Amino acid sequence: MAKYKFEYIWLDGYSPVPNLRGKTRLGNEAPKSIEDLPLWGFDGSSTQQAEGSSSDCVLKPVKFYPDAARGEDSYIVLCEVMMPDGETPHPTNHRATILDDEDTWFGLEQEYFLFQDGKPLGWPDDGYPSPQGEYYCGVGYANVGSVAREIVEEHLDLCLAAGINHEGINGEVAKGQWEFQVFAKGSKKCADDIWVARYLLDRLCEKYEISVEYHCKPFQGDWNGSGMHCNFSTKFMREVGGKDYFLKLMDAFEKNKDEHIAAYGPDNHLRLTGLHETQSIDKFSWGVADRGASIRVPHSFVKGEAYKGYLEDRRPNSQGDPYQICSRVLKTISEVPTA
Template sequence: MAKYKLEYVWLDGYQPMANLRSKTQIKEFASFPKLEELPNWGFDGSSTRQAEGKSSDCVLKPVAVFPDSTKRNGVLVMCEVYMPDGKTPHPSNTRATIPDDPDTWFGFEQEYFFFKDGAPLGFPKNGYPYPQGEYYTGVGYKAVGSLARQIVDEHIDLCLDAHINIEGINAEVAKGQWEFQIFGKGSKSAADQMWMARYVLLRLCEKHEIDIEWRCKPIRGAFDAPLDWNGSGMHSNFSTKFMREVGGKTYFDRLMAAFNKLMDEHIAVYGPENHLRLTGLHETQSIDKFTYGLADRGASIRVPHSFINNGYKGYLEDRRPNSAADPYLVAGRILKTVQSVPTN
């Protein structure tokens, strides 16, 4: 038997954007623990905006488990939050409310800013760096500095060690802005991996005294910027088994009509302050409109050339979800809309 460090991770009750929380317990197992071997665990919900002090008990229910290479016998445990009875999902538990389908695949493109002393990493103390243009996929100290690449490369290794399906990283359009990509099969599995990848990045940055800014328009929101610096998205690529294997122009038209009809329902869960990002200028379509277009980065949904060339089969990219969006709600909303469209 060996003692394992079980780091339970969950989402708190803060609005409009939940924070990640964690705490660790030590348990003995004969080998790396399976999900079904992990016990439920209580916590003080009054300290996380999930309960009142007079009745503060909440319950953590493990739903996914990942190896943690930063510790000897380390285990990362993604959890849902339940009421004290251990059976009723807590109102903040977005994972418990969404539809799921392992044949629906999601690819999340998570953009974010490194922040240091209240400004994006690499911004001068007084003023601003040179305008956007050379930062995207940039190379060299002038474009990306010295610390950011060290962090993102270590983040890749930690995610791979944890069996999180990270598929790539790149420097993004603004100074101090980066992106990583996560692929998963099924709404819950894909979102579990995204939340845990976010957690791993946040924890990694602690030792570098760097913050991660998830807000979708942090420069405009933080101080008076002279330029309309880019915001951050969580572009969400999706495909169902039917989209990959059958598809067709008739089905595609129905699908886009459904996304148009349910536009407000999507925007409602695509992240806070999205009106600051979805301006209709240079980042994507205006928040009050729905459009789709071939390889069109300014559309609500970008249609890849491969999709058209393959007979309207494959994946599509919803560009509206923002960097602070809850992946559970985003994946669930996309799947619910797709499921509403007849395939015959």
């Protein structure tokens, strides 16, 4: 009898950054819908989500993806963590409370470092590589090494096979640093896809004996940190827009500056210093094509004084929780009337 592999994955209770966890359930049939995948339990005391004296937690499948790495009879099953009743969301379950709107489109740019033996891939055992400059979108062994491109290309193929919509991949400014970009309609779908893409990358790197470092500033000095720039547009922004609405929206983002920083990932003060194409963490600014602004406004947005299209919030960091990032953006947008 053929067996199907279902890798149930979830976010644990570690803080300030949760870890991805996963365990495999075997089944006899391929799922036709999410309702075909049952609830499943796990030991919450081993994931900082329960006490040992009452350790039961429940995994509730919410989405499944083809898992090309394990074959055609395999799936990744993204789960929410629930309390033992199977109905009440666990306090660590941020997906359950995310603001969502399918007409709000999100594109998240996930930056990360590949690490081996405690240092970024391709860095010398002592000291530093040549200064950053030639690594961004670079090519050649001196810039990208011998294995990094193999990893990012394989990761791209796995994500595409899973149905995760990538818009692009590229080498980033620092040596050993890379980026992939995910676009989706709706905050929940985009955030789901980022978490599954992270899982696929972490698991892929196991066989290369390489780790993925998502920390926004894994080392100090004259090197770029890692962000997760959040591109967003509502239906109103795409179809109507207007300078008056845009300025009111920027006022709302400035008013909620501290709330955004709180939702955009830990240790951002190490990255948002005003250097390396960032705005200082205690300031808010916007600017056309300004990579040092809090929100970068594309030339296409202001073309013909239309003030219509998408915007890029450059403050979210690479270690941030996309559920909280997208939800915070939507909350601020909702404060600005469109009529």
